[in-house]
Amino acid sequence: MWKKILLILLLSFATQAQADLMGVSVSASVNKTNISMNDELKLTLTIDGAAGNITPQLPSTPSFNVYQVASTQQIDNFHAITRFEYIMMPRFPGKATIGPISVQYGNKTYQTDPIEINVFRAPNTATPQKAAASQGMIDTSMQGASARKAVRKAPAQAPAEWPALERILYNTAAKHGNEHFFMIAAVDNASPYVNQLATLAIRFYYDRPFLNNAPYIAPSLSNLVMEELGVSDGNQSIDGRNYAYKEMRYAISGVTPGKASVSEAEIRYVPDSGFDISMFDKMFAALSKEPQTAKSNIVNLTIRPVPTQDQPKSFYGAVGTKYSISADVDRKSVEAGEAINLTITLNGTGNLKPTSDLKLPRLNGFKTYDVVSTSGVGQQNGSLKSYKIFKSVIVPSASGSYIIPKIAWSYFDPVKKTYYTIYTTPISVNVTPSTKADSGFDFSTSADLGNGFRQLTQDIRYLKSALSEPTASFIQKAAAHNWLFYPPLLLLGMGLIFAFSDKKTLAQKRALSNAKTQLKKALKADEVADALSTYLQLRYRIHTASLPLREISNALKKCGCPPNLVERFETIWQKLDAVRFAPVAMQGEGAQELARQSLELIKDMESKGGHA
Template identity: 25%
Template sequence: MVLLLTLLGLTTPSLGAPTISASLSPKSFAVDQAATLTITILEGKGSIDQLPEVDGLLFQRRGQSRQHQIINGSLSSSVSTIFQVQANRPGTFTIPPITVSVEGQPLKTQEIRVAVTPATGLQPPDESLAPPSASDGSEQMAFLRISPVKQESYPGELLPVEIKAYFRSGLRASLNSHPRINGDGFLLTLPAEEPRQTEENVDGIAYAVLTWSGSLSGIKEGEQSLRVAVESTLLLPTGNSRRNRPRGGDPFFGNDPMADFFNQQQMQEKKIQLISPETTLTVLSLPTEGRPEDFSGAIGRFQLEVKAQPTDVGPGDPITLTMTVQGTGNFDRVEAPPFSTNGGWKSYTPTAKFTPGAAPGQGTKIFEQAIIAKDSLTTVIPSLAFSFFDPENNQYQTLHSAPIPLHISGAAEPGKDAGSDTGKVENAGTGGPESRNEQGLPPNEEGKSIQPGPPAANGLDLAPLHPQLGTLHRKMIPLISRPGFQAGVLTAVLLLITAITLKIRARLRTGDPVRSRRQEMTRLLEHRIREIHTARDQGDTRAFLALCRQAMQEQLGALWQMEPGAITLADLRQRLAADATLLSLFGTAETSAYGGCQLSSQEMTEYAQKLEAELRRLA
């Protein structure tokens, strides 16, 4: 057994005490920009109940990530929660210590100082890139449009908005940034996925269109100007290539895509900034008349559902109250309906979980709260109320849940005397007063009087004494000395040692992070190459180039420890040599994200061979 405990001690990773930390990147940003707040829990599990309120700063939860590392045989794990931080005015702010409950123990982060500068001014757009004018009929290469669904909103209300970037068909372009807002009157929220790709005709001219569907949130009352900008890079033919290029060719890539691929010296890059026309929106003040006391700032249209489990409990047993709020609105301001403790209840801090819906602003927020009834005669869980402002009807609304019946078992019934039946004795059989002996006891079957025993202690129903000796056993063998028990313990020990040995071997095989990463890269590459070959055999050029681009992003993302979808051509130019083959391959594949082209089977085969050779060298 000592050997077994020693083996267990050697194979169990030693974890230190849980710690938390908070970091902000960057610590200085403009009003029209945002920073990332990361709260990390090391060696423990915990939950962030609520972020502190800081006047002038807004926090939006962006997600959570987990990381596991094996260092010198010890497993280290961490959980990071990410928030987006935005400001509604310039100045210096302090984020106070954030309390995190880690395995039942409250821990606090350090405070963080934030410097917010005035909004950065957008550069005036190039005349050649301005939106097309229907009056002059000029042909433009690229432009940007923003279309809010209405011109008036309330502070905090999520206003659906659509942003479209137009690129002239046949133009090779890449995005260098996501759309960002100019000014300090609104906050722009966009989904994490890539924009939709479509084609449109504007004044008879074909454009490849990228569309973002997001939401605006006003933070300053009054009339506010709104402009949106997107950074992009255009790949334009040089003067020599224009004179020598043949007519016809692909409408998006300009002409022969493989000619551009093998002769990229004929192209030149031009970084541009697309700016939408200025739009004026009005942010109205929330009415003070009829504002409920429990109004937390929720604006939209919501539904409330309240459930309780279990509803048949014993005295002091906890009950889980599940409150579901779903609909469309600013869920960051949706709080749990307050549960009053004045009616003989004890409640605990609720937890929240938000699940976004398909459209911007849609979602479901579920709160769970533990409650305990102090009074065992309580028969109902009271109704809960949730208040919000409906911008369509321009009035406050309060939703009420139905009371939930409750049964507490084991509670004393009123009016019943628990000791009313004590002390009563009924005569049984022939045991009447005349048949009792001088001590008042009835005789047994043989006519002998039963001797009185000791009185019951405090009225307890104790087991009677046995006057006769029971069955005797010659020898009692302890369980630990029985051969069957010893054989079972030995078998269990051998099985445990075998399992520990197999686990150690598995850790030795998978404990090397470099080896694990290479195996994962190779497995993913083989899967992606099969898809690329399938698209090539089907003659689907668009799917072929998209899969090639995705394969390069996945391999480079694993190698550089970056999100694959965030890798762009600009990242490759910073990290790879100017004559790198992978740079040329990625440049050709990335342009397919904004239009279509047709490659022959031979061209796709040559492209795939070059790509496979480069990616296998990385893996």
């Protein structure tokens, strides 16, 4: 006896100490938030981090009759979890609220969040027989007996005020009134937006017992992602028969716009004979009987794209409601160069898992590193709550007082069909100069500069209060055009080709044509002499005007003109001199002959006469 008391005291002490160290959290959840008058609600109160003599204070719940069914305590490695379970039977239809449940532990009082429940009136059918169906699969043998006594009636429609999913499920099930085992599937929204959550419910109905260990195969999905929301039991009267059902709920969301589908879910069961037989016989019967399969219907969905109009830049794909954002840093006072962990947390009703990672805005004065995200989902009161945590390391480069500005994040509300943007609150960070780096050069050393001046310290020069003078536009334009390097090179190349292909200059090349023209027109010896003189000037750069014949001949020889050509030139030149000073009668025919001889000489000089 004393040992037991000591153990209890020790446990109480240990859990109390743990509660002080780690804190206690209290939460309440229900298995469904939409029920009909025939259904029963399971409320679970979880006290994490506490054990011992705990008595929860339930609020007044006039809408329900409440029965406590169980309380359990679990202690692992000095971590205690206490659970209380209640069955709640609705008393009248309408919106009902389960108020905050108070738990007194230690010197503190903890409270749960209120839970809203929608209670709908049951469809107008024959009075459902209160059979063991309410116990679901726990005791399937009892249901068959009661179900067999049922009276067939016309199927009833679910009341219009029921939630869409409940109504669809009820009405779909009502069409199967002639079957003992069947399975149905339905979604509450057949055309959700991308990433918008829809609820998928799969129900297995039975009105007679079956052997336990009926394996369930979840449906496969196309263009959808799925999160489990939980399993619940219920019953429904169809055609006067009382059916029990087991319901699996999932939160599904579309991946890309377009068609999506949920394939058939399956359950394999072996119908029970219903006789009171031993466990051994039941096992044998399970082995010997052929299992039967119940399959749900295929559910087709159309996934809608979120509107692109007015889509904020900070939209990363989240669709849902009641999102909240917060930001925090692990340290608000650091040295320059030290890392700060920035954490941004998102919470809300919807699935944040498939959304893109938040992009951090540019933080002046900080080096920012890539954002790493973690996300998770959880079910709370029949809806999917999710969170996403973004972590980034930011490093201030220099000392000073900084403000991490508000960070925007947007989501699309499918109910209001509007984008909403939420913001974090700005965070102040104080950065002190680094003590790790060297202090640098000491500028404070004074120095005598002479003439009465003493330099005390050196500092950087003051700010510039205007922009720099822009570089001259022609420099910018010229520097931008690299092709401008090519024309002078091309020009030089052409000159070189010209020079090396034929060593004559342009003037030299022009010499022959000039001479030809002049000689053809020449009627006087003077004109022939002028033509020959011009030719020598252009071709050999020999200026004949002031030179005696001997020197002209020498110059020609220096230019590489062969001696025979030089002799011919001398002969013609002497004749020209003679004619120029001869009587007038000698001009005319004599001059033309000299012109012809000069032309022949020039032609020979062109081919064999060397060059200047």
